[in-house]
Each structure stands twice: as C-alpha cells, then as structure tokens.
Amino acid sequence: MIPGEFIYHRPSSVAEAVSLLVSHGDEARPLAGGHSLIPMMKLRMAAPEHLIDLSGVADLKGMQEVGDTIVIGAMTTQHELVNSDLLIAKLPIIRETSLMIADPQIRYMGTIGGNVANGDPGNDLPGLMQCLNAVYVLAGPDGEREVAARDFYEAAYFTALAPEELVTAVKIPTPPAGHGFAYEKLKRKVGDYATAAAAVLVTMSGDTVSSCSVALTNVADTPLYAAQASEILNGSTLDADTVTRAVAAAEAITMPAADGRGPAEYRTKMAGVMLERALARAAERAKG
Amino acid sequence: MSEIEQIPVTMTVNGKKVQRFVEPRTLLIHFLREDLNLTGPHIGCETSHCGACTVDMNGMSVKSCTLFAAQANNAELTTIEGMANADGTLSALQEGFRQMHGLQCGFCTPGMITRAHTLLQENPDPTEEEIRFGIAGNLCRCTGYQNIVKAIQYAAAKLNGRDYQEAAE
Numbered sequence: 001m002i003p004g005e006f007i008y009h010r011p012s013s014v015a016e017a018v019s020l021l022v023s024h025g026d027e028a029r030p031l032a033g034g035h036s037l038i039p040m041m042k043l044r045m046a047a048p049e050h051l052i053d054l055s056g057v058a059d060l061k062g063m064q065e066v067g068d069t070i071v072i073g074a075m076t077t078q079h080e081l082v083n084s085d086l087l088i089a090k091l092p093i094i095r096e097t098s099l100m101i102a103d104p105q106i107r108y109m110g111t112i113g114g115n116v117a118n119g120d121p122g123n124d125l126p127g128l129m130q131c132l133n134a135v136y137v138l139a140g141p142d143g144e145r146e147v148a149a150r151d152f153y154e155a156a157y158f159t160a161l162a163p164e165e166l167v168t169a170v171k172i173p174t175p176p177a178g179h180g181f182a183y184e185k186l187k188r189k190v191g192d193y194a195t196a197a198a199a200v201l202v203t204m205s206g207d208t209v210s211s212c213s214v215a216l217t218n219v220a221d222t223p224l225y226a227a228q229a230s231e232i233l234n235g236s237t238l239d240a241d242t243v244t245r246a247v248a249a250a251e252a253i254t255m256p257a258a259d260g261r262g263p264a265e266y267r268t269k270m271a272g273v274m275l276e277r278a279l280a281r282a283a284e285r286a287k288g
Numbered sequence: 289m290s291e292i293e294q295i296p297v298t299m300t301v302n303g304k305k306v307q308r309f310v311e312p313r314t315l316l317i318h319f320l321r322e323d324l325n326l327t328g329p330h331i332g333c334e335t336s337h338c339g340a341c342t343v344d345m346n347g348m349s350v351k352s353c354t355l356f357a358a359q360a361n362n363a364e365l366t367t368i369e370g371m372a373n374a375d376g377t378l379s380a381l382q383e384g385f386r387q388m389h390g391l392q393c394g395f396c397t398p399g400m401i402t403r404a405h406t407l408l409q410e411n412p413d414p415t416e417e418e419i420r421f422g423i424a425g426n427l428c429r430c431t432g433y434q435n436i437v438k439a440i441q442y443a444a445a446k447l448n449g450r451d452y453q454e455a456a457e
Contacts, residue, residue, distance in 0.1 A: 104424065
C-alpha cells in the first residue's frame, strides 16, 4: 500500500502553515501524528497533493498552566500527555484516557490536536474535551478564534474547522483540586475504538454533587456532551434513583451505528453501563 | 514518471549516518528495507496494527509503515540490525528471546525486540503487567506471548544484575 504522490512541506511557524493551507486550499492536508491520515492515504481514500507536516512548528508543542486554564499545544503527543507531571497533578483524567488510546507506538506519534480535529467519532479525546468543557484555539488567515469542544463537532469528520484553519492549542479549565474523574471505555481488544465510552468529572461537597459533567464517546456521529444527564446528577447525592435517571437520559441521546462492535441497542446500553461505572469510580475518587 | 521532486533525507541508522533522495510518499519501512537493505523490520499488516515494522526513532517506538521517511529526517533510528552488543554478542534482550524461546515463527521478533528495547530504556525493571501493556502494539500470530514476556523479564533481570529463575513454557 503506497500513498499517492504529494509535495511535502515542513513549515516552521503557524503563520507559514496557514499560508500554505490558504494557497493550496482543498488540495492540502496538515499532518500531525499521521496515524489517521497516513492509513487513509495508503488506502488512497485521502490523496492530498500537498502534505503540510506540522512537526517543525515549535509553537504547537508543550503545555502550561495559565491562570486557571491549562493550555496544551496541538502537537503534544499522547505519550507526552500520559507522562506530564502537570496533567497528572491537575487533570489526571487526561492520562487515564490517553492510556486507552491505541497502543504505545501510536501514542508516541498521535497528538491531541490531531485526535480532536479529525472529527472521527471513535477518537477518545473529543468526548473527554467536551466533558472538561475545553476550548479549541483555531488559527486561520484572519487570525485566531476559539470554539468550544461542545460546539465543534457537526457530523462524522465534519467540524467547525475551516479547510484553511489549524487547531493550534486546547484550553482546559483546571478542575478544582480533589475532583473525581473517570473514563470508562469498553473495547473488544487493545487498540480498538470504543464500543462505548463515558467520561465523568465530578466535584463533591460532602455527600452532595456540586458539579458534574458527563460526555460519551463513539455512540453517535459526534462525541456527545450529556447535558441533561449532567444536570440530573448535579445537586444529587448520587443515589441509585438519580443515577438510573441520569443513565437513561444519557442513553436517550445516543445514536450508535450497528457495526462489528455490536448492534445499536447494545452499544446504547453499554454507554449507560460505562456511565454508571464511571460515576461510581469518579465519586469514589472525589474528595469533598 | 513522477513529476514530484525527490527530497533529501538524512538520518543516523544504527549509528551510521545515511543520506538519500526519496520520493516524499516513501514510507519509512520501504526506505529501510529497499534503500538501506535493512530487512529486519518486517511488513506485516501494513495498517499500523501488528507492530512487526517497529523501529526506535529518537527513543520512541514507532511503526515504520505509518511514517514517511521524510518525517524521520535528522532522526536517530535503531532497527533490529542495531540491537546486538558492540562486540557482536547478543544483547540481553536477544539472549532472553533465545533462552526463553521467545519466538516460534520469528516474524514478529524484530518488532518485539525493538519495542522491548525502548520499553526497558523507559522502565528498566517493569512488572509483568507493565511488559504486557508495553508490548500491546505488537502482535504475535503464533500467540507465543508467555515466552515473549519471559524473554523480556529475563533481559530486565540480567540488566539489573539478577538471575532469572523461571523456565520457558
């Protein structure tokens, strides 16, 4: 399997990368870790005439805490997310989730920007970013703009990202210390996309939930922020009745495809099971 | 004939500096096997699942079937051909794979050993669970995982100055 021909570009700045995207339009594709794009190119399902390798853009690397926000450069790899002391201390759910992406080799190459920008409903980070209420920074010919992860995804592989724009960073509000979290993913084997997965972030005040956020992965064309389920859980004591109602509300918004991972009804049910497990584990971890 | 201009790539492979012109679409696995005659890294699935093409690039295990040679420009690469000790004797990992019968058909072995090499660089004394998680990107179709794990444990023990007591399955 050999990809079609293309001209290789390796810009060293965001401005240069954007100007290449502008001049080549639909014929250009940015290359991050390449583990979604290169397989598609090998199958000739993608045949960009210009490939813009972002690995030389230093500004897209690294992460830092700015006030009450953690800013992660788009070219930060999943391996770097897993091993970041900052994230382990402040946002451990990112490590937990990243460790469930693909396999070690792919995590060395795969990036947060590629994972969130590609619009593949099977990717794990988009749902997580919706749970965390992250914002994506997009750079285009007219400068920067920000789009919330919860507004970014339109359909499978269709997002708010314009062809001449790049995701340059992900901004995540730092959750309060002592928050509970869990990412539960059901998969057939290591490296598989989720049959269904759920991300939960919860803060407790004593026995009461003071804030809760829930999102689901790979049970629709897009990741799903489960607004109603989050609302039901908010202010509750996570008693069985409330959890049952929240799970039902989350299941109600799923629209999974029937595929090798199972029939649609099964995947909807598994989204509920993942949510229930994630809630239990997040509550156990929360220090209220 | 292609109208696309070839591009220069320079890299250090198994300690030796190489410089070639390649078509931009050349995958690293093809560059290694066909341009450099390093046929240790294998083409298994060609879809980034099996890990037979694994090589070390700048201290990272990568699947060379899912990387353009151009992306490895200026990188330091190690393939199975670069795994033996400088004096030509087997490295601890190679010895482990021999002693513990860590291979049957042998097709996955170059990828397994190169991956295990990088794993042990990062985590010199891994638990069995960490080894299994660490080689999750490498498939053995003979399903000889028990002995592959033991081979890596053997190497870790040796590198940490311990004797490995277990026998191969």
